[in-house]
Amino acid sequence: MNTDASLIAALYAEFGGNIGSSSSRPVNATLQADSPDFQDHLIGKNMLQVFTSPQILLRLLSYLKRSVSNPFLFLYDLTAIDERSRAANSQNAVEKVDFTLVYHLYSYSRHTFIRVKVPLYGAYPHLPSICSLWQNANWYEREVYDLFGIGFDGHPNLRRILMPLTWEGHPLRKEHPARATDMGPFKLTDEKQEKEQESLMFKPEDWGLERQRSDVDYMFLNLGPQHPGTHGVLCIMLQLEGEEIVNAIPDIGFHHRGAEKMGERQSWHTYIPYTDRIDYLGGVMNNLAYLLAVEELAGISVPKRVEVIRIMLCELFRIASHLVWYGTFAQDLGQLSPVFYMFTDREKIFDIIEAICGARMHPNWFRIGGLAQDLPQGWDSLVRTFVEYFPARLKEYEAMVLRNSIFKARTVGIGIYTLEEAIEWGVTGAGLRACGMAYDFRKSRPYSGYENFEFDIPTGQNGDCYDRALVRVEEMNQSLRIVKQCLENMPEGSYKSDHPLTTPPLKKNTMQDIETLITHFLQVSWGPVIPQGEAMSCIEAAKGANSYYLISDGNTSAYRVRIRTPSFPHMQMLPYISQGYTVSDLLSILGSMDYVLADIDR
Amino acid sequence: MSQTLNYILLIAGMLFSLTSTAALLIWVERRMLALWQDRCGPNRAGPLGLLIVAADTLKLFFKEDWIPPFADRKIFVLAPAIIAATVLLSFAVIPFAPEILIADLNIGLLFFLAMSSLGVYSIVLGGWASNNKYALLGALRGASQMISYEVFMGLSLMGVVMLTGSFRLTDIVMAQQDYWFVLTQPIGFVLFLIAGIAETHRLPFDIPEAESELVAGFHSEYSGMKFGMFFIGEYLGITLISAMVVTLFFGGWLGPVLPPILWFTLKTTGFILLFILLRASLPRPRYDQLMEYGWKILLPLSLINLLVTGAIFLFTS
The missing domain is CATH 1.10.645.10 (Cytochrome-c3 Hydrogenase, chain B)
Known part of the structure; x- marks a missing residue:
């Protein structure tokens, strides 16, 4: 507990009024940072919680990852909350928060989590991407974008990840219906069918893959979603040179059930x-x-x-x-x-x-x-x-x-x-x-x-x-x-x-x-x-x-x-660890990973 | 006249018994695999599930004979015929018993090697004509695997030829009256067996189809009886290689008391079961590991075997 208190104190020393223990403080720059009370930052038994603003976010996270003693090296989770209909929302906030971005970091040496929350305002807000800090932020941010419609500035490839590319709306927003019966009858018009078919066309550029390099024409192999080796509805787009994998891009979301x-x-x-x-x-x-x-x-x-x-x-x-x-x-x-x-x-x-x-x-x-x-x-x-x-x-x-x-x-x-x-x-x-x-x-x-x-x-x-x-x-x-x-x-x-x-x-x-x-x-x-x-x-x-x-x-x-x-x-790590191996090795890698699709797509 | 009639009857009988053996092997393989894997296997249709053979065959015949619109039609149809034809042709030179033999060629062994080399066309053409990337990858793998394993398949048999002084298979069998060649050519036997498994692309050498990687490899796009032909080709291939192993290394039809044809069948069945047991127990090496194994270990080994056999042969004669 003592180390946690000193961590909070160190954060206040570094960031002053730019962080706080509730959403009302950091957003209003004129507020003075009152004495940083450690208890305000302690949620439950051992969860530290800090609020900050999008402008400070990158600096704060990078400080937590690199500069504190026993650093928080592990981006455990990244998600968002649609606050707009939360009953407790308006209680002590100066301005009504619309969305909150939540970053959970974990320190392997402290065995503790710290939760960094960023309040956001407006219907479709955006904030800086943290892909430059953590490799695995990429998919998490895409997920938040897909399900909430929140944008990430500087994200290398911000597109839908779980929902179909043609999906309208962002399902985890509160205004999005939760049941098919709330959505009106489904009609498949010719126009719509055309559009769906169109979106299924494989264009290597959309996947960040180049078709050829100087003297090689790459072969693209669509492994899945129906394939005996993928243990479920997973699609992997392989860029091959012979049997060697140049790149492997997993396409997930086929098992997404909301x-x-x-x-x-x-x-x-x-x-x-x-x-x-x-x-x-x-x-x-x-x-x-x-x-x-x-x-x-x-x-x-x-x-x-x-x-x-x-x-x-x-x-x-x-x-x-x-x-x-x-x-x-x-x-x-x-x-x-x-x-x-x-x-x-x-x-x-x-x-x-x-x-x-x-x-x-x-x-x-x-x-x-x-x-x-x-x-x-x-x-x-x-x-x-x-x-x-x-x-x-x-x-x-x-x-x-x-x-x-x-x-x-x-x-x-x-x-x-x-x-x-x-x-x-x-x-x-x-x-x-x-x-x-x-x-x-x-x-x-x-x-x-x-x-x-x-x-x-x-x-x-x-x-x-x-x-x-x-x-x-x-x-x-x-x-x-x-x-x-x-x-x-x-x-x-x-x-x-x-x-x-x-x-x-x-x-x-x-x-x-x-x-x-x-x-x-x-x-x-x-x-x-x-x-x-x-x-x-x-x-x-x-x-x-x-x-x-x-x-x-x-x-x-x-x-x-x-x-x-x-x-x-x-x-998410698959492309990184399968490059340079062969198609047969990809199956070894997938097998050793021990995943199930329901666990990926939820 | 009656001789010609006999001859035709023999060929017809052989064709019939071989194709029914291939069909029966479906049942044998599934039951044996089940036995080794603590399962029941097909046991519902008919006594011991034997009628599954009829059910499977009927199913294959009644399935829609579909040719993908993007395939190269003529070659697509031709490919499965090649494998079945070449394997069946090879059986022509195999002496099942002293009088049950279609063609006693004096180059019988070479004829067998030539026919099994032609089999690779089936895989390459099938994979190519399917116009499917998985099939193509399977065909590429199949072609390189079969070519590299054929090199020492032939070489591994030269020891036997040297000991017999003939390419005629009946001569080879008769030369084993005192002892089987497996005793004097153990390395040759092992090499030929490995090459034979690779030739029939069965596990652990089923790289061209490798279902967890390439779905079904070169025959991904095949269905109905065309798929059935590949299947029959594979089972006939197993029978052929087993029969060759028996002929070349285990004294062919020779054996005491029992009639020759029974001895031949018994020995061949033993090797067929070995094929199935291998499938039940071994994982599949990677494509490049397989090639490395072939070129860097098996080929030199077969050359050394040839050298040593030749030296001893020269020394003793």
Whole structure:
């Protein structure tokens, strides 16, 4: 805390009245910077928040990245909020804010976030791009442009990224309808069809690709969106010289379902099933990321038993997710059999999940303040059988896949990036650890009681496809260790917190007390009303750091849901790490990245 | 007259049994892969799922025989015919048993090599005529792979020819009455087997089709029976290479007690299963790694093998 306070003090010393703790201060230059009160900048438990203006933004961020001690090297997330209909908006602002740009920076040495907010005014505001500071700002800014219509001055390639190029409007703006039924009947006129077809024409110049260079005519290969090697609807435009990749431009958005927009109309409770489908291999792990933020807003602390059950299921899902990656990675390299063995083992995990949750891939089982049910009788013998069975299988797979010399020839030394590059591009999870950095959010910012468990953080050294594979395989062993500890130390207690905002609420008092009955009725029919505020969770999901940044204006549904997924920045890095390799290597790189399209596009 | 009739009957019978073997291999491969991959495989149609062969064939016949409008029509149609024809022609010189043999050419081995070299046209023309970039990439890969692996395929067999003193396949079989050539030519055998897998472009050498990279490579645009021809060509290719391995290194039809044709079939089936097992177990090397392996390791090895065999041959005779 002390270092955080000194950081705020240092920022005031450097920027004076140009920063502040609320949106009213920095915008009005005549206001004197009052004594910088650290508490005003502390949101929740450990989130620092600073307001600034577009003019100062670049200087402030560059100061945070380069000049402070223990710098904020990692641009964790960049997003916007449409403030225009926020209930709390006008309370203490001098001028009504229309949009807020939000930058989340992370410091690997401090283990803390700092949130920099920039208030913006007008219907279609614009502000300086920070692409010169962080490589990975590029796609984030394009996303904000696409979904909010906010412009970024100096951005190298500001075009739509998730929505179709012909889309009208910017979906996350509050005036944009959330349902197709609000939009009037769809008509496909000849003119419109022409326009759509036209926009699908491939023009290399639009993608920033040149057609030829002195003596070479490049070949453009459209890999996807329907391609067996891309694991989903991903399109990669390849600029080839023979089989060598000159450039590879991913085109994403085919899997975009507007998950963030849906969060603004679903109740806090009914949004949980949507989270299951973000990283659809991670199952309840998505629930956890969402609920940690909701529970922080609601001020709920869950019982010990809930924490341990949540961890156990998350780790089982981590193994299941890694098994899918393991098998499909081998299959991408032409090895046909492992994927069948691994899916069979994954099925064994799903048997446990099904016995506990009643569903397999998308259990939707965690609830605000607890779980849907208690563990069923006999869960322990199911889990024990698996924990005893699985290590031998992992050994067998290692001999089959990891030690296979053709597999090694295809992955060692392919798709290398250094630790500095990984941080610059926002790589998290196994991809970061494969570069030699033992960093895991379960250890450095423990949530849900991970601090009580013993496990190691596996690392690699070379940052190539093979090391990423090694790290993930070892992670399965570590997850197994955690599951074992859950099995042996499952605490007794309730599966739900006693807090009034727990949804659905505990029923035990409703028969005695009319107030509780009313609350219960409202909670079940409308859903809970979560107090005003902002909270961001951060968990170590199977694919990297996953966050839900929730904003509540004291309503039955979120005012804004921002989902920070690990796959998005990972995919952004693809052109950088695949140049100079061959088409076959591209498949190794994609496979080792371990992404799912739903996690990229949301 | 009756001799001619016999001859025609033999050819017709051979054609029929070969094409039905190729069709049956669809079932064999799927069932064996399933067995090794802890699955059931096709087991619903008919006893043991055997009728899947009929179902697959019927499906292929009834599918729309579609030629993409952007393709080069004539060559597009010609390409799948080439692979099936060349492989079938190669079978003409293979002695299945002493009396079951279509053409006992004195250059039988050379005829086989020539025919398998012609097979590459099928891939190149198919990939080119499809006018599709994936097909083209597959065809390019296929052409260079087959050319480089043919170089030492021929060389790997010269040891056998030297030991026999003849290109006639029946002579080669008869020369193995005391011992199989796999004992005196183990390196030649391994080299020929590898070249054979590459020749039939099966995993781990299925670089021209590499489904996770090139969708289906050179035959991406093919459907219906034209696709079926490529398929039959591939299975016939497996049978051909297995039959050649048996003829050249494992004593052909020779064997005690059982009738010769049965011995030949048994040995060939063993190698076909090996092909399928390889597909179930190995990943696919990268294109340039494969070429490097061919030119830098296998070719020198086959030359050394030839040199050593020649030296020993000179010394002992």
